[in-house]
Amino acid sequence: MSLESNELRDLYQEVILDHNRRPRNFGALADANRTAVGHNPLCGDRLQVFLHVAGDRVQDISFQGSGCAISTASASLMTEALKGKTVAEAHALFESFHGLVTRGEGDPGALGKLAVLSGVREFPIRVKCATLAWHTLEAALEQQEQPVSTE
Ligand code: ZN
Numbered sequence: 001m002s003l004e005s006n007e008l009r010d011l012y013q014e015v016i017l018d019h020n021r022r023p024r025n026f027g028a029l030a031d032a033n034r035t036a037v038g039h040n041p042l043c044g045d046r047l048q049v050f051l052h053v054a055g056d057r058v059q060d061i062s063f064q065g066s067g068c069a070i071s072t073a074s075a076s077l078m079t080e081a082l083k084g085k086t087v088a089e090a091h092a093l094f095e096s097f098h099g100l101v102t103r104g105e106g107d108p109g110a111l112g113k114l115a116v117l118s119g120v121r122e123f124p125i126r127v128k129c130a131t132l133a134w135h136t137l138e139a140a141l142e143q144q145e146q147p148v149s150t151e
Pocket of ligand 1: 040043044045067068069070071128129
């Protein structure tokens, strides 16, 4: 392994540890209109994702729960990446992220900070930890919106 990839790996590790220590967008979202709970029994990770979707946009997003460093960091990074994105962009990012961590596909550069989790591909059991927040997100997005009527 070259020096550069060792340095890159250290940098990735640092970002993961930082997001685990200080998870971003952590806690329940007061005005959430979609939420879902996810559980990864293989590791014991449990988390809940909260979304405030308005029109076709993720206006706000948060999560809470407890789990290993990978699951917490992944959820934290996901909330950062998705805030303000459209629902279509959120689905596309899920597909890209999933392809990267399960099959090493895609362009890590297009994933921004989420690429720090690309290393989990070498540890199949950790892939479940890294994708838990995303599967929970998909479940929350699939919920029907509360019917809104002005008539
Ligand atoms: Zn885990």
